[in-house]
Every structure is written in structure tokens, then in C-alpha cells.
Amino acid sequence: MNSIGIIANPASGKDIRRLVSHATVIDNNEKINIVERIILGAQQNGVEKIYMMPDPYNMGYRVADKLKTTRELRCDIEVFDFYKEDTVEDTYKAVQMMIEKKVGCIVTLGGDGTNRAVAKELQETPLISISTGTNNVYPDMIEGTIAGIAAAVVASNKFDKKVYSKKDKIIEIDYQGQLKDIALIDAVISRDVFVGSRAIWKIDDIEKIFVARSHPASIGFSSVVGGKIIIREEDDFGAYVSIDKNSPKIRIPMAAGIVLPIGTNQPTLLGFDEKYEWTTSCRGTIALDGEREIEFNADQTFTFKISRKGPWHVEVKKAIEVGQQHGFFNVL
Numbered sequence: 516m517n518s519i520g521i522i523a524n525p526a527s528g529k530d531i532r533r534l535v536s537h538a539t540v541i542d543n544n545e546k547i548n549i550v551e552r553i554i555l556g557a558q559q560n561g562v563e564k565i566y567m568m569p570d571p572y573n574m575g576y577r578v579a580d581k582l583k584t585t586r587e588l589r590c591d592i593e594v595f596d597f598y599k600e601d602t603v604e605d606t607y608k609a610v611q612m613m614i615e616k617k618v619g620c621i622v623t624l625g626g627d628g629t630n631r632a633v634a635k636e637l638q639e640t641p642l643i644s645i646s647t648g649t650n651n652v653y654p655d656m657i658e659g660t661i662a663g664i665a666a667a668v669v670a671s672n673k674f675d676k677k678v679y680s681k682k683d684k685i686i687e688i689d690y691q692g693q694l695k696d697i698a699l700i701d702a703v704i705s706r707d708v709f710v711g712s713r714a715i716w717k718i719d720d721i722e723k724i725f726v727a728r729s730h731p732a733s734i735g736f737s738s739v740v741g742g743k744i745i746i747r748e749e750d751d752f753g754a755y756v757s758i759d760k761n762s763p764k765i766r767i768p769m770a771a772g773i774v775l776p777i778g779t780n781q782p783t784l785l786g787f788d789e790k791y792e793w794t795t796s797c798r799g800t801i802a803l804d805g806e807r808e809i810e811f812n813a814d815q816t817f818t819f820k821i822s823r824k825g826p827w828h829v830e831v832k833k834a835i836e837v838g839q840q841h842g843f844f845n846v847l
Contacts, residue, residue, distance in 0.1 A: 517670045518564035519557055520613035520640075522606060522633055523550055524625035524647070525572045541647040543572045546624050549645065549659040550578050553622055556663025558590040560844070562670055565592045566616055568609035569599050603632045610636040619670025620829070622662055627653045627735075627804035631699050634685065634826045641669050641680050642826040652700045652733045653804070657831055665831040668838040676827055679834035681748060683825030684727040688801065688809065689818040698803040699825060701726045701736045706799045707807060718758065718769065718777055723793070725755040725785070725819050731767075735805060738767050744782045748828075753821035754782040755791060791819045 525543050554565055567575035575594035582588035595612050599605055610633050613621055620641050623633055626648015633642065643662050644654035668674065686698040702725040721736075728748055729741035740746070740756050742765040756779040764776035785791060794816045801809040801817070811817070838844055 516564055517562045517667070517672075518566065518616065518618045519562055519666045519670050520566045520568075520609070520616070520618040520621040521550060521553060521575075522568050522609055522621060522623045522625070522629065523570065523574050524606070524623070524629040525570045525574065543574065546647055547574050547577055547581075549624060549647070550574060551582060552659030553645075553663035553666065554578065554582065554590065554592070555587060556660040557667045557670075558588075558663075560664055560667035562663075562667045563590050565590055566609075566613050566618060567592065567594045568605060569594050569597065570605070571599065571601055606632040607636050614638060614640060619672055620666040622666050623654065625654065626651045627700055628806045630654055631697065631804045634683075634699055635697060637826045639827065641676050641829045643669070643829045643831060652728070652735060652737055655831070661831060661835070664838075665829060665834040668834045668843055669829055671843065673843065674834075674837050674841070676829075679837050680827040680829045682823050683748065683828045684753065684821055684823050685825040686725050686727050686753065686803075687818075687820050687822055687824070688803075689820070690815070695817070696801075696803055696808055697825075698725075698727070700728060700804050701740075701802075702819060703736050703802040704793070704799065705802055705807065706797065708798045708800070708810075718775060721758045722799075723755055723757050724779075725753065725791070727753045727821055729754065729782075734768050734771065736769075736802075738769070739777055739779060740782055742767050742777070743779065751823070752784050752786045754784050755819070756780055756782050785819070785821050787820075787822055789820065793817050793819065 523546050579592040622643045624645050624647045630644050630653045645657045646654035686702045688695045704723040706720045724736050726737045726740045729737045729746045731741040759778050759780050762778035764778045766774050767777045769775045795811050797813050800807040
């Protein structure tokens, strides 16, 4: 039975950055509309079962009720029944259960942080990422119907995933010889002492920025590196820079509608076989994909390295092209 999973994060796009910038806010009603279109696009192309993460807004149940009322629902929707902590733990649990159910594809609605949480639990299941967050580099702006169609192509298991998806890079952060955490796009060392509201946006508090990819057309910390060097998804390396107020400044899009002059030293490349060890001199935090996650004290040593151990990230247009070329959409 062809099945897909949907992780719709009700908290995406609601962090403090929407208050200190001019970011677009996609509310939960619009997320419901997107999920409806994903399901309709998927079911009309062979998907028979949809698994969804439970959430405080009951998006899965609302979608099911609406599509039943309009008599458009042809597949089965199952919202996982587990105790909701209303934290990232719900995402971890839902992904684990989707993997156990052997879904053919997982579709996320969220930002960089949502997709990082999914990536931490994901193994070989392909991922489609729809942007509904604040500052997004990893997910794409994809129409829900098109995402659902692509998910159906992927979930059919008729095509080699290497044809329509790529294995993403990640930044691995090790502490005392053990993997502490990962980032999909950027890891930022900050002098902010507490995790607090998690979202990080103040450049004055930043010491170093590590990136798996960078481009001047991105929003956020990866664009700080991107202002000096472009690192693409297919490049087998990443880089890091130190914030340096005495260096020549480049105008960087730090948040929606906010462009700041920022000075850094020249980027240092980090190949897959290279590690950067950093010993703390004070208290602070490490932000991963825009959210402060790791608190540290003085005299702790962390290791940063780039690897290609991320999720299989589906190129939506490529997946649909593959389907078209092999007659997947032909009506029999």
C-alpha cells in the first residue's frame, strides 16, 4: 500500500524573528489548506494512506473532517495517537512511527528548525520540505498539490531515489567524542548565555558561523558566509568564518526586510575529512539552523565537521519529470 507521512509544525513561523523583521506569517489555517492540497494531489496519484503528526491545533483531524464533508477524501488519514508534549519531541516520535509504518515519503511544513528535527530521526525515507517558517534556507516554496503529486511518485517505489533526490550535507557537532547534535544549514557560536526564546538574530552576539551551504540570495546567517563564497548543495565541503568588526563590511540579508553591514574574515573551507576543534572561553550557546540549542560553559571543547549524512532531499520538479517520462500519470 502506497503511503506518505505529513509533519505539519503548528509553531513554525511564530518565533521572535517575525516580530523583529518583516517576515511573512503562514498561519495554521493556511497550513491546513496546504495539507489538504498535498493529500488531494497524492491520493489522485495512487497514495492510499496518509499518516500525520498530532498537534495542538488538530490540523490532521480538521483536514480529514473537511475533505470528508466535501466528499473529496478517497484515501485513509491516520493521525498518530500518542501523548503530545507540544515540543520537538512530538516531531521525533512522529518520524519514528512513520519509519516503522514504512511510508514512502515524508512531507514537512515548517522552516529550517522543523526539517532539522525531522532529519535527526530520518534514515533512508525521502523528504519533501515545504517552507512555512520564518528565515528559511532548507525548505522550498512549493504549491501543496505539486508536493502531493511528487510525494506520490516517490511513494510508488517505482523509481530509484537517486534519480530524483540528493543526499544532503549536515554539520555534525561532537562533544567528548560523541555526536551532540546536527545542523542542516548553519551552526552559530553565540555569546548569548541562555537558550531563551531559541531564535537567534543579533549579529553583535555572534563569534563564529559554520555552514554546510551558503549563498548571498539566502536569508540569515548562511548568507553572511555567502556574501564572500558560494557553497552549493553538491559541493563536498562547507566553511566557517569569524565575525570581525574591523574587516571590510558586506551588506547581508539577515532577516526579511533587514539588510545589515557585517564584517567577517575570509571563509575557511572544511572538507568532509576535516574537523575544527573549538574550546570555549566563556559561557554561551550554539544555535543550529537559527535556534539556540546547545548551552556551554568555559573550557569545553566541541568539534565541528561537515558530512553527507543528511536526509534524501527530493527535488520536486525532478520527481515529477521522472514520473512523466515513465508514464506514471497516464490514465489507464
